[in-house]
Amino acid sequence: MTTRRSFLTKGAIAGAATLAAPVVARAQDAPxxxxxxxxxxxxxxxxxxxxxxxxxxxxxxxxxxxxxxxxxxxxxxxxxxxxxxxxxxxxxxxxxxxxxxxxxxxxxxxxxxxxxxxxxxxxxxxxxxxxxxxxxxxxxxxxxxxxxxxxWDPCHFATKDPINSLADLQGKRVFTFPTAGRFLTRFGVVPVTLPWEDIEVAMQTGELDGIAWSGITEVYTVGWSNVTNYFLTNNISGxxxxxxxxxxxxxxxxxxxxxxxxxxxxxxxxxxxxxxxxxxxxxLRVNGPKLQLTTIPDAEWATVETAAQEFWDEIAAESETKAKVVAIIKQYNDVQVKAGRPYRYT
The missing domain is CATH 3.40.190.170 (Bacterial extracellular solute-binding protein, family 7)
Known part of the structure; x- marks a missing residue:
């Protein structure tokens, strides 16, 4: 009859043998x-x-x-x-x-x-x-x-000349995203499309007056802080x-x-x-050594926020799917505003 002691001994030996056996994990021949x-x-x-x-x-x-x-x-x-x-x-x-x-x-x-x-x-x-x-x-x-x-990051203007009012945007040739550019034309911005790696040279040659492609982290990381002087704290999107x-x-x-x-x-x-x-x-806003910060006053920037709401409605009218997405964005923002701090506040 198998005793408890012999069972445990044999089980332990078997377990040890199992643990000692090498496990070979071989990658497939053609990854x-x-x-x-x-x-x-x-x-x-x-x-x-x-x-x-x-x-x-x-x-x-x-x-x-x-x-x-x-x-x-x-x-x-x-x-x-x-x-x-x-x-x-x-x-x-x-x-x-x-x-x-x-x-x-x-x-x-x-x-x-x-x-x-x-x-x-x-x-x-x-x-x-x-x-x-x-x-x-x-x-x-x-x-x-x-x-x-x-x-990713928020979207701000990095420019050669200071932007202190919406009037300062008039005629500025700016590298930006297609939809952002479409919106910014309402304020006199001239959107310019160029290969990403050409932007720094275009700023140096005067082909561009500014960049609205990123936040300040990216402006420093990719070297655009070397060819721009000012950073607008108002953002096009968060x-x-x-x-x-x-x-x-x-x-x-x-x-x-x-x-x-x-x-x-x-x-x-x-x-x-x-x-x-x-x-x-x-x-980089606080400690960045290269860019000077400028701001468009809140009362004037409210004009941009109102124009954005009108832009959303124009987009929603283009298709059923776009209308569905705009409705979700509006619903979400409404909840955030009603929730108050820290979600939304003026």
Missing amino acids: IKWRMQTYAGSALGEQVVKPAVDMFNRIAAGQMEIELFYADQLVPTAELFRAMQSGTIDCVQSDDDSMASPTEVTVFGGYFPLGLRYSLDVPALFNKYGLKAIWEEEYAKVGVKHISAGA AWIGHFFANMDRWNELPPHLQELVAVCFEQSHYYRQHWYWAGEAD
């Missing part, structure tokens, strides 16, 4: 390789995407590798969507607006005028107010997987909406655990950007 291009140039990309890609490649441990390319390295930014849709590029980090997405939600990508005040508004709108489902549906229609959305996308066929070919790993690493990237920008915006 999956993706090519990914970001809207960001190399200096900015070091912060806003490279850490997440490096993290993914380490954790994937040879099963999959993402090769990262910066702005315009494979295709011009305005052709990113088409290149991803066709499979020339597997994955993209961009806003909808910059990559010329042919969807109903494109106008809301980048900086939708005065629709957001803080970076946390973006994940709240996508995850709690239904924008995520709308984006997923719109991109699935055109063969693209919308992986996730996140916030946060940029950017996304990670993938070619739908490439996404569907991934095993579930790699799909989840891609999503988790990109979500971590969104979180990293939130605190990197949030800290940088305040610190």
Whole structure:
């Protein structure tokens, strides 16, 4: 009869043998390789995407590798969507607006005028107010997987000459996003489209008078603080909406655990950007050595806020989907205002 002592002894020996057996985790013979291009140039990309890609490649441990390319390295930014849709590029980090997405939600990508005040508004709108489902549906229609959305910095003017009133914007040639440019023409701004890497030279040659592309963190990080003198504290929007996308066929070919790993690493990237920008915006306003701050008085800036509401209504009239998104943005902001501090206050 097996005694309790012998059972435990034999069980322990068997268990020890099992634990001692080496576990061999061999990477597959042909790792999956993706090519990914970001809207960001190399200096900015070091912060806003490279850490997440490096993290993914380490954790994937040879099963999959993402090769990262910066702005315009494979295709011009305005052709990113088409290149991803066709499979020339597997994955993209961009806003909808910059990559010329042919969807109903494109106008809301980048900086939708005065629709957001803080970076946390973006994940709240996508995850709690239904924008995520709308984006997923719109991109699935055109063969693209919308992986996730996140916030970047607010949008401010960085200029050669000081901006102290709306009148100072008249005739200024400004590099900005398509939708932001469309809105800013109401105040005499002349939007200019150029390759991202040409902006610094265009400021030096006088082709541009200013940049409305980012917050102050990015102005310093990419070197634009070397060719501008002033930073306007009033912002066009409180946060940029950017996304990670993938070619739908490439996404569907991934095993579930790699799909989840891609999503988790990109979500971590969104979180990293939130605190990197949030800290940088305040610190560089106070301690940045190169740019002088200017402000348009609140009473005058209220004209811009009123014009933004009118702009939203114009956008809503263009399609049912756009109307649905505008209604959500209005509902969200109404709740924030009624909630009071710290959500919204004058």
